[in-house]
Amino acid sequence: MRILIMGGSVFLGRAITQEALRRGHEVTTFNRGRNGVDLVGVEAVRGDREVPEDLDRLVAGREWDAVIDVHGQVPRVVGESVRRLSGRAATYAYISSISALSDFPERECDESSPLFECAPDAGPEDGHYGMLKAGCERAVEEGFDGNALIIQPGLILGPYENVGRLPWWLDRISRGGRVLAPGDPDRAMQLIDARDIAAFVLSHAEAGTADRFLTSGVRGNITYGGWLAECRAVTGSDAEFVWVDDGFLLDRKVSPWTEFPLWAPGGPEFAGVWLPSSAKAIAAGLTCRPVAETVRDTWAWLRDVPPGERVFRGHGIDPEKEAGILAEWA
Structure with a gap:
């Protein structure tokens, strides 16, 4: 074609x-x-x-x-x-x-x-x-x-990500030490790899499909705690996660989604953030690789990018602010 x-x-x-x-x-x-x-x-x-x-x-x-x-x-x-x-x-x-x-x-x-x-x-x-x-x-x-x-x-991750969500977490966790982890480690997420969307789009472009599909991955394909644990495993870091309650962070004016990428506190504002249905796309051939593979491949790309050249597009909390909150929480 x-x-x-x-x-x-x-x-x-x-x-x-x-x-x-x-x-x-x-x-x-x-x-x-x-x-x-x-x-x-x-x-x-x-x-x-x-x-x-x-x-x-x-x-x-x-x-x-x-x-x-x-x-x-x-x-x-x-x-x-x-x-x-x-x-x-x-x-x-x-x-x-x-x-x-x-x-x-x-x-x-x-x-x-x-x-x-x-x-x-x-x-x-x-x-x-x-x-x-x-x-x-x-x-x-x-x-x-x-x-x-x-x-x-939905929420796209993968190698060459230019948004800065997974790259920021990989960069932060790779530096080790006490890492502020936001909210509930058991909160289920729904993530998808850019390469899986690419394969799906091309298959339907080849077929001449006229339709619409929500491609957001599989519900509950990882938890927030599991996602950060995968980041620690692939980077070989000694990071120690300190889980801090949503309310404690919100009281200290921590911005959801940006200061801690993909942190969506409990409550009505984000009640459906991890609940989109990709059932139609999956029935039409969408396949989703394990999130662990996405994390591994993204780190394989990112570790070749010098730390000073990594781009996070406004994502990530200021180190001093993180340290201050950790001290208060302790």
């Missing part, structure tokens, strides 16, 4: 590109060339999807069997890509997000859950991330003349 990947060099886009090449497809990537590295074997086209002339240059003389749009975040911008690619490919696969569902993370979700209200021609000023993703979905479904495949991933 001939596949165009909008993005294709960073994290999930890289995983999709790598899997497409492994399957023997002819791959074109379209990006600005500012992040990531082009994989050997792709036709790399440089351009900005917000510049109409760059899109015109991309499509000139080219056609594909499928387009996979990994990084579209503004409905109006995605709509421009859709208009130019409609008629030049049979399938348009759009990588959305579980955040496009208005029930998330307060309630359980599946493909029938309502989307946020957002117009398919909305601009960046017209809503938050989840709203704009919902608008992008509508731009694809309403504007593409062909098969529209919508993928709504």
Whole structure:
């Protein structure tokens, strides 16, 4: 197959590109060339999807069997890509997000859950991330003349993660000592590897599927305590976890989700965060590797990145703040 990947060099886009090449497809990537590295074997086209002339240059003389749009975040911008690619490919696969569902993370979700209200021609000023993703979905479904495949991933981890969640925990735990561990170690999570989403997307792009799938992994595939224990095991660290109650941390203005990545305190705000249903996707062929494998492979990549060059994108607690809370807790 001939596949165009909008993005294709960073994290999930890289995983999709790598899997497409492994399957023997002819791959074109379209990006600005500012992040990531082009994989050997792709036709790399440089351009900005917000510049109409760059899109015109991309499509000139080219056609594909499928387009996979990994990084579209503004409905109006995605709509421009859709208009130019409609008629030049049979399938348009759009990588959305579980955040496009208005029930998330307060309630359980599946493909029938309502989307946020957002117009398919909305601009960046017209809503938050989840709203704009919902608008992008509508731009694809309403504007593409062909098969529209919508993928709504949950919490994605894996090698080359550019969000900083698992990398921050691996970095922190690798330094050892007393490590503040937030909340309940028995709290069940639901994590998925970027490479498993990549395989699923490509299988359905190959089949010309027109549908939507929530791809959030298997419920309860690890606990928070088990996840941190895997980080300690792969790094060979002597870290000692000190589990601190949710309320104690919230009283000290510790921010959920960011200061301790993927820490979701008990309560209504995060009641459904680990309860999305991937049953439809699993029935359609989604397979999920053990979280331990994801942790191991991510560390194998990260340990080759010098500590001073590791990027966590605002994730992680300040060491002095962590030490102060540990002292208070003791």
